[in-house]
Amino acid sequence: MSPPPPPSRWPAPYKAAISFTMDNLGEAQDVLNGKWPHPIGTHPAVTNQVPRMLSLLEKHNIKATYFAESWSLSAYPDAIKSLQDAGHEVAWHGYQHEVWKHLSPEAEQENFDKSWEEARKAGIKYEGFRPPGGSINDGTWGLLKEHGVRYVSPLGELGIGKEGVVVLPFEWRGVDAFWYMDKFRGIREDHGEREELENPEEDLKGWLTSKMEEIRQTGGYLSVLFHPFLQTDEKKFAMLEEVLGRIAAKKDVWVAPCREVAEWVRGHSGSFEGGR
Template sequence: MSPPPPSPGPSRWPPPYKAALSFTMDNLGEAQDVLNGKWPHPIGTHPAVTSQLPRMLALLDKYQIKATYFAESWSLAVYPDTIRALQDAGHEVAWHGYQHEVWKNLSPEAEQENFDKSWEAARKAGVTYEGFRPPGGSINDGTWGLLREHGVGYVSPLGELGVGKEGVVVLPFEWRGVDAFWYMDKFRGIRKDHGEREEIENPEKELKGWLLGKIREIKQTGGYLSVLFHPFLQTSEGRFAVLEEVLGEIAAEEDIWVATCREVAGWVREHPDLFEAGAGGAIV
């Protein structure tokens, strides 16, 4: 038998928790499709918002889990009732670019314009952004200063947990914790880069197995996990069944602090010494 994993030592998380987890969602409606000229339907009718998201919110309510929704600013005016419903239910609305532009490809001028347009849209919608998840998973060197300038306290890219440049907290996600990694054909190359098969015979089983295993792992290591489900990908009863099983497992974990990204970032910011390199975290 292999030896048990090493103990993580004293917990870095609020007592009595041993690890932390955020349930997140990305992409609100047709923002990206409109940008790319691929939306032939009336604006404001995306089934991910009108059909799939209400089912997801009902499941989150059933398991008493508060989520962070990284939504494109363009969508705030298109789906104002949805934004209000999210906030009224205690979920966090965070930023995902203006129309899901691949962030690492933006010039400094385009970044500034994206911030300006997004903050004006958020002001009109009554939304205050505290966090940002860059579409594509990466940010640019100049992004850090813009985040600080606009009062954004955390960013959720690919990377490592810790306090990054300009004092911005980094709450990373990893590709295998994203439903799109397993469900979408365009992620074949990323799957290959991560040592997975390009063709996934049973993506629902693979996603569920990885997430349930990772939940067990972070309890042992004292880590953090950002779970990411896209409403537009919940297109079958099988996928909703996976979502519900994962939510049920999360809700049953008494040793894991299940909190919005805003709450987790606040804790990391208040306890930076617990998340420095050599303390189980990393400065990014």
């Protein structure tokens, strides 16, 4: 006879946890890089894709976390209001999507200062941070604590990080860009995937389906990451809706925004020693 499964570390009656997340709001990075020739506040990802994604999330009763650049808060106040009115979390993704691990300590401090000023004007209090590029620096932990950021979502391991900041990690394979974008060829190769993918939508859906079952068995956590600017055709939207339907159908998996998951992990830190 098999031994009984270990008690769940998640709120009853759940066996595992999933956060559906989104990254990048509009043209913040393109403006930074001098590659945006259009009027500010007109990016189709925000005017078209974000409303469609919000409708799908509402249909499947899923509350998400949107990691948005602070520069975009004033460019897209209506989108921010729509997110908040629907019960989604707005979290921090840098000022203009600067690759975080390349920032000097002085540039990090400046980024915090500018971002917090934009958040203050928008009436937003950040609880979480996802570093553009997936990695943070040693000095970031102290700045996160100083500014009241309660969790960070980088590449890494689930648990309590430095300065008591909760770590809610993502994996490259759980990111739509990993499968959809040419610039991720090298990362795909490093992860044992083909550089050229014939059907990336099916590859992403297949990995997420398998991973969701894995965390149900192990009591793990999964951060699903979709970028609105990559939802560019009906095939991708159909795949996104199918993924959301599969997430919503798992009644023994807790589906919650990152801030709620982070609060649970912080309050039950002894259950999360040793990672996922």
